[in-house]
């Protein structure tokens with residue numbers, strides 16, 4: 001295996017429980033290094049056996065984050081992109097399914113020369129190869145953050161921790177460190193902070209031969225010196241490397257808390273990187289605006305996974321970014337689309353100043369979504385459709401304006417009489433890409449003078465897709481003649497990518513997912529403009 005020239009590696013593991021925010025911690029540490037002028041990339045290693053999360057239910061996994069090159073990845077990649085303002089690719093997320101897939105493929109090709117193929121060294125070598133691969137990102141990076149999904153002690157995670165152990169042995173401790181994120185719970189009944197779970201999770205790591213260099217202790221309140229001393233002593237970590245990771249009001253505050261604890265400086269010292277001053281003024285101003293907005297606006301999101309907010313992670317974050325740029329707090333009102341079917345759109349939408357219909361799959365709740373779009377359209381409430389949201393808007397328009405009463409999408413009705421949304425595989429030649437899905441970045445041309453054109457400020461854009469169905473071209477004429485503007489088309493003119501309604505103040509939808517490209521310090525133009533329209537609506541209607 002090649003020795004990395006200069007790249008340093010930071011392995012981030014988690015102990016005690018899941019959901020401690022390893023993704024946010026990794027992104028935050030990455031930001032602190034980047035703001036010191038270092039080039040940073042990230043790898044998320046997911047120990048599950050699925051090849052990618054594309055086939056996992058949102059209930060199991062939350063959002064599937066789509067990269068420019070069309071990989072369906074873990075939602076942590078969204079945090080990395082938003083914090084670090086970089087675009088990642090399929091090589092920034094690896095899974096056990098991919099690792100084993102590759103090893104088995106090589107075995108079938110006879111590449112192991114009669115050897116018995118084993119977890120050590122063959123699987124661990126493949127993991128190490130994938131870690132090294134990321135060092136070449138952006139023409140070579142200074143630091144790779146490698147986040148291991150799951151919790152120390154999981155059976156699935158073992159080969160990865162073993163690979164980390166080998167990696168550190170091969171490349172030296174001043175080139176690779178382990179940052180372990182753990183939980184230090186506060187037990188109300190006894191009024192005590194407990195360090196034992198942390199001790200146990202570090203023991204688990206050490207059993208496999210990995211000694212953490214830094215512990216980030218997730219706590220509700222401050223971490224006392226006494227607790228730091230105790231954790232340091234029992235976990236064999238210098239006390240000043242026991243870092244407090246206290247709950248904060250926003251994930252964007254985390255880098256600032258880590259900076260106050262001197263995390264990046266300690267990491268750099270361990271990695272023999274010269275200390276460089278940090279530049280965080282823009283980030284601080286951004287966090288201040290999240291904390292102290294001057295206005296509030298309510299926006300409804302009608303979806304079918306509304307109990308599971310992780311399914312809409314990137315959308316929620318996009319609204320934070322767009323809120324900051326409008327000096328407003330965007331309060332999201334979650335609308336169960338099936339409830340719209342029962343109670344009617346009016347009762348569900350009377351409270352909000354904007355409606356967003358996000359992406360989605362399958363039948364449940366679709367009639368409620370279509371009804372919600374209709375209500376927003378008829379009452380000139382700002383409406384923003386994303387992917388399935390665009391499809392619902394087209395169905396509403398076809399049914400209720402063009403008079404095509406049987407209009408529907410083939411996704412829901414195989415034998416649909418009027419397939420305004422249909423499978424258009426022949427036009428896109430998508431069969432080679434991710435099965436039958438159109439995935440990843442595609443260019444789109446905007447009609448001059450359209451709202452979309454005005455918002456983006458340019459005629460040619462590129463956005464990320466993840467869908468199977470498209471607007472059926474046979475219905476384009478009647479939709480256009482009835483007043484719907486097809487404001488964005490694929491460069492060959494064959495695919496409808498954006499629609500809008502010129503008569504309304506803000507009725508616009510995209511077949512793509514703009515939420516994947518919103519960044520902390522630069523909100524996506526569509527979200528920014530939609531929030532502005534909702535504020536205007538609120539002003540007029542209050």
Ligand code: GLN
Pocket residue numbers: 358359360361362386387388389411466467468469470
């Ligand atoms: N289910 C729709 C399709 O496959 C929309 C997908 C989405 O919203 N991401 O086309």
